[in-house]
Amino acid sequence: MIPVYEPLLKDREKQLLAECIDSGWISSEGPFVREFEERFSHYIGAQYGVAVCNGTAALETALYGIGVRKGDEIIMPSFTIISCALAALRLGARPVLVDIDPDTWNMDTTQLESKITPKTTVIMPVHIYGLPVDMDPVFECASEHSLKIVEDAAEAHGAEYFSKVAGNRWMKCGNMSDVSCFSFYANKIVTTGEGGMVVTNDASVAARAASYRNLCFHPEKRFYHTELCYNFRMTNLQAAVGVAQLERIEEVIALRRSLVSYYKERLASVPGVRFQAELPFAKPVYWMYAVQLDEALNVDAELMMTRLKDKGIGTRPFFLGLHAQPILQKLRVVKDEQFPNTDRAHQQGLYLPSGLTLTKAKIDVVCDAVREIVQEG
Numbered sequence: 001m002i003p004v005y006e007p008l009l010k011d012r013e014k015q016l017l018a019e020c021i022d023s024g025w026i027s028s029e030g031p032f033v034r035e036f037e038e039r040f041s042h043y044i045g046a047q048y049g050v051a052v053c054n055g056t057a058a059l060e061t062a063l064y065g066i067g068v069r070k071g072d073e074i075i076m077p078s079f080t081i082i083s084c085a086l087a088a089l090r091l092g093a094r095p096v097l098v099d100i101d102p103d104t105w106n107m108d109t110t111q112l113e114s115k116i117t118p119k120t121t122v123i124m125p126v127h128i129y130g131l132p133v134d135m136d137p138v139f140e141c142a143s144e145h146s147l148k149i150v151e152d153a154a155e156a157h158g159a160e161y162f163s164k165v166a167g168n169r170w171m172k173c174g175n176m177s178d179v180s181c182f183s184f185y186a187n188k189i190v191t192t193g194e195g196g197m198v199v200t201n202d203a204s205v206a207a208r209a210a211s212y213r214n215l216c217f218h219p220e221k222r223f224y225h226t227e228l229c230y231n232f233r234m235t236n237l238q239a240a241v242g243v244a245q246l247e248r249i250e251e252v253i254a255l256r257r258s259l260v261s262y263y264k265e266r267l268a269s270v271p272g273v274r275f276q277a278e279l280p281f282a283k284p285v286y287w288m289y290a291v292q293l294d295e296a297l298n299v300d301a302e303l304m305m306t307r308l309k310d311k312g313i314g315t316r317p318f319f320l321g322l323h324a325q326p327i328l329q330k331l332r333v334v335k336d337e338q339f340p341n342t343d344r345a346h347q348q349g350l351y352l353p354s355g356l357t358l359t360k361a362k363i364d365v366v367c368d369a370v371r372e373i374v375q376e377g
């Protein structure tokens with residue numbers, strides 16, 4: 001079996017975990033939490049990091065941090081994980097969806113203007129599969145309408161974007177907005193098993209986020225609470241793994257880039273199988289090796305995934321659009337709107353095996369299987 005993904009953990013992770021166990025620091029009070037916050041936010045190029053228990057909690061904490069309130073509208077792509085919508089809903093805000101660009105599978109920024117109402121307060125770009133969103137139009141729209149930007153960089157650790165608007169320079173995903181969010185789930189570029197982080201350059205946003213993840217303890221009176229809040233804390237054990245992982249991030253990104261180049265080379269001659277667009281303003285990190293099948297082929301994503309599974313090859317489907325999620329339909333989050341590019345991506349897209357222990361020989365097996373399935377139709 002070639003799995004869709006498996007994390008790569010080494011001796012350094014074991015060594016730092018052993019330090020936690022030997023010292024007895026296993027809760028969120030341990031020193032690795034602060035160290036991981038500092039090192040990760042520094043890597044992203046931002047001043048403050050607030051570690052939390054997962055990326056979903058990071059999104060909610062970030063929205064709370066910038067002061068999202070009941071009745072606010074938050075513009076986000078329809079093609080993303082439900083976590084983005086949940087974060088808004090839990091704070092009483094409404095997700096407002098935009099479709100994706102058919103080639104990048106990222107938010108179609110030309111649709112932003114048409115979605116703005118007097119209630120809009122936030123734009124939430126999501127860097128899908130580690131490809132940066134074209135942020136300049138987002139910056140311009142946010143500045144024109146005085147909106148905040150909350151970046152979901154859960155899948156984009158280390159990806160970079162070249163901004164003309166922000167002074168002709170490369171910027172890391174997660175350092176281009178008022179506040180941003182990362183996930184450290186087991187399949188992420190830096191993993192802590194489960195985990196997340198809120199990253200910002202704004203001290204007051206960081207302080208609000210830190211309070212929200214820790215039950216909003218009153219600064220002067222212990223066990224006295226004036227706001228609804230959560231325990232979203234990360235443990236020292238998780239942070240220890242994160243510190244070890246972060247030491248190897250550049251190596252991992254380089255490996256991901258070289259593996260995707262080989263996939264692209266091997267699949268170039270298979271008609272109707274395409275990767276996310278390559279763009280001059282983006283240095284993606286290829287969080288997953290995602291492909292979209294042409295509708296003219298006789299095989300869609302579901303059939304491809306079933307046939308690959310029969311050959312011992314693990315895959316995952318693309319997101320189902322937020323507009324098509326039964327719970328969001330029930331809550332009438334979206335009313336009679338169409339998101340055809342999201343629907344197409346869902347129908348035609350899948351990730352091929354994307355783990356860090358992949359070899360060229362395994363990629364050959366996967367690509368030969370894809371070619372055979374496409375030819376058989």
Ligand SMILES: Cc1ncc(COP(=O)(O)O)c(C=O)c1O
Nearest residue numbers: 054055056081083154183184185
């Ligand atoms: C784009 C995006 N945002 C948020 C999340 C939520 O992260 P978590 O699974 O850590 O809650 C994910 C998870 O994969 C994601 O892909």
